Amino acid sequence: xxxxxxxxxxxxxxxxxxxxxxxxxxxxxxxxxxxxxxxxxxxxxxxxxxxxxxxxxxxxxxxxxxxxxxxxxxxxxxxxxxxxxxxxxxxxxxxxxxxxxxxxxxxxxxxxxxxxxxxxxxxxxxxxxxxxxxxxxxxxxxxxxxxxxxxxxxxxxxxxxxxxxxxxxxxxxxxxxxxxxxxxxxxxxxxxxxxxxxxxxxxxxxxxxxxxxxxxxxxxxxxxxxxxxxxxxxxxxxxxxxxxxxxxxx
Amino acid sequence: xxxxxxxxxxxxxxxxxxxxxxxxxxxxxxxxxxxxxxxxxxxxxxxxxxxxxxxxxxxxxxxxxxxxxxxxxxxxxxxxxxxxxxxxxxxxxxxxxxxxxxxxxxxxxxxxxxxxxxxxxxxxxxxxxxxxxxxxxxxxxxxxxxxxxxxxxxxxxxxxxxxxxxxxxxxxxxxxxxxxxxxxxxxxxxxxxxxxxxxxxxxxxxxxxxxxxxxxxxxxxxxxxxxxxxxxxxxxxxxxxxxxxxxxxxxxxxxxxxxxxxxxxxxxxxxxxxxxxxxxxxxxxxxxxxxxxxxx
Ligand SMILES: Nc1ncnc2c1ncn2[C@@H]1O[C@H](COP(=O)(O)OP(=O)(O)OP(=O)(O)O)[C@@H](O)[C@H]1O
Ligand SMILES: [Mg+2]
Numbered sequence: 001x002x003x004x005x006x007x008x009x010x011x012x013x014x015x016x017x018x019x020x021x022x023x024x025x026x027x028x029x030x031x032x033x034x035x036x037x038x039x040x041x042x043x044x045x046x047x048x049x050x051x052x053x054x055x056x057x058x059x060x061x062x063x064x065x066x067x068x069x070x071x072x073x074x075x076x077x078x079x080x081x082x083x084x085x086x087x088x089x090x091x092x093x094x095x096x097x098x099x100x101x102x103x104x105x106x107x108x109x110x111x112x113x114x115x116x117x118x119x120x121x122x123x124x125x126x127x128x129x130x131x132x133x134x135x136x137x138x139x140x141x142x143x144x145x146x147x148x149x150x151x152x153x154x155x156x157x158x159x160x161x162x163x164x165x166x167x168x169x170x171x172x173x174x175x176x177x178x179x180x181x182x183x184x185x186x187x188x189x190x191x192x193x194x195x196x197x198x199x200x201x202x203x204x205x206x207x208x209x210x211x212x213x214x215x216x217x218x219x220x221x222x223x224x225x226x227x228x229x230x231x232x233x234x235x236x237x238x239x240x241x242x243x244x245x246x247x248x249x250x
Numbered sequence: 251x252x253x254x255x256x257x258x259x260x261x262x263x264x265x266x267x268x269x270x271x272x273x274x275x276x277x278x279x280x281x282x283x284x285x286x287x288x289x290x291x292x293x294x295x296x297x298x299x300x301x302x303x304x305x306x307x308x309x310x311x312x313x314x315x316x317x318x319x320x321x322x323x324x325x326x327x328x329x330x331x332x333x334x335x336x337x338x339x340x341x342x343x344x345x346x347x348x349x350x351x352x353x354x355x356x357x358x359x360x361x362x363x364x365x366x367x368x369x370x371x372x373x374x375x376x377x378x379x380x381x382x383x384x385x386x387x388x389x390x391x392x393x394x395x396x397x398x399x400x401x402x403x404x405x406x407x408x409x410x411x412x413x414x415x416x417x418x419x420x421x422x423x424x425x426x427x428x429x430x431x432x433x434x435x436x437x438x439x440x441x442x443x444x445x446x447x448x449x450x451x452x453x454x455x456x457x458x459x460x461x462x463x464x465x466x467x468x469x470x471x472x473x474x475x476x477x478x479x480x481x482x483x484x485x486x487x488x489x490x491x492x493x494x495x496x497x498x499x500x501x502x503x504x505x506x507x508x509x510x511x512x513x514x515x516x517x518x519x520x521x522x523x524x525x526x527x528x529x530x531x532x533x534x535x536x537x538x539x540x541x542x543x544x545x546x
Contacts, residue, residue: 055426055430087431090427096425106443
């Protein structure tokens with residue numbers, strides 16, 4: 001069964017038709033990359049998968065999105081439970097003004113977990129999974145703001161993983177980072193695939209080629225092409241895709 | 251490009267002169283603001299400091315207000331500050347939170363915002379009139395600390411609302427989204443992420459609004475302040491003396507204006523000290539509460 005099914009999506013910001021007739025499936029334990037020029041709707045589509053666009057007033061959606069076979073826009077869906085299952089990492093690291101420990105504990109606490117021993121285990125486990133443990137294990141009580149940008153972003157990834165989602169949505173998670181930190185995040189994504197289904201937005205063609213199984217190319221709110229990553233990058237069906245990945249525009 | 255860097259053209263000389271001239275003017279103006287402030291402060295301090303002693307601070311006015319101290323007025327002012335805070339803080343903070351975090355950004359919020367802005371533009375004496383008609387007479391609270399506090403509370407309500415709103419608005423949405431994306435509700439997000447970040451600014455605004463309240467004369471003129479009341483108020487339904495009104499009274503009426511003059515300066519100084527202390531407290535609290543919180 002597909003992990004995520006997107007069916008005939010149209011999305012509007014007010015009168016602006018931001019996504020046009022998009023359908024795609026994401027298989028479990030795979031990495032899907034969204035590529036395309038700025039403003040083509042990658043973030044918009046990503047944010048539909050955990051209903052973050054609900055927070056933006058004056059928007060309209062038609063079509064369906066299923067996660068694990070369940071329509072997430074059905075009436076009566078528990079949005080907090082959906083977001084617990086579909087985690088998100090944002091473009092700019094946004095740790096809370098709390099300690100490193102509390103940043104990760106936060107997601108557990110707001111979901112009703114009180115058991116401090118369990119929380120401590122999750123903090124350690126997710127920091128290890130996010131390849132950050134060695135760097136912060138002696139300063140868990142220190143403010144998260146004392147970390148570098150790259151460390152903050154890995155903290156945010158750990159924070160997203162702490163509540164045990166099965167899907168991770170990442171919106172250009174490495175765009176604010178230097179090459180070394182970026183390499184760490186990429187390695188992490190390849191590693192995380194074993195446990196999570198990952199949808200990642202990126203502007204970096206090499207990055208998409210390196211880490212994803214499938215790639216979707218968007219242009220002006222439409223999905224032009226969606227296929228295995230090696231096909232998209234070696235033998236795309238559409239000329240527009242070819243032009244974009246070879247850098248002839250965009 | 252092959253011109254020497256050491257020689258200036260006519261235009262460059264002129265440009266530099268205009269630059270220097272403009273900034274000199276700007277600097278002089280801003281220094282003069284400080285100068286005026288220092289002038290007023292030192293005037294009051296020089297005139298008033300001789301009057302202030304322990305007795306002045308702890309005893310009631312005596313001998314037709316030509317002797318004695320301002321103790322009841324200090325207590326009265328403190329009561330009014332506390333009373334107005336008790337009213338305006340909860341209501342104002344809640345409204346500010348509602349407007350920024352909950353209400354849909356639409357015509358209603360805009361309307362409320364315009365109304366609060368208008369409210370803050372109403373002269374304080376009009377608040378006094380309203381307080382007298384509504385709290386004193388209509389609700390029957392009489393001339394009392396209660397009526398005075400309610401009137402003062404209304405007066406600083408717009409300020410409290412605005413302060414809260416501004417403090418919340420300063421927190422980037424990325425923190426709200428980060429929290430909501432983890433399954434937190436709006437209220438959890440507010441309590442655990444947004445308010446801790448906004449608190450230092452809210453707190454500062456609140457305390458500064460107290461400074462404003464402590465100096466107001468007009469609103470308590472009709473609703474609370476007593477001309478002369480040697481004993482302390484016993485309940486919120488009693489009248490009380492207050493420093494700003496007392497200052498007005500001993501400066502303009504009484505048995506012996508000449509003899510009262512030093513007491514007037516002393517009263518003014520006490521009032522200024524209270525306001526400065528409040529502002530100082532705001533700064534200390536701000537630094538203390540905001541110690542671990544930085545928005546990056
Ligand atoms: N909150 C919003 N209100 C109105 N229009 C929006 C909003 N967010 C995005 N848009 C518009 O929707 C379109 C798609 O935006 P989106 O952020 O999804 O693009 P993107 O592909 O993620 O671009 P980038 O690569 O620059 O991040 C853009 O034209 C943008 O102007
Ligand atoms: Mg984007």
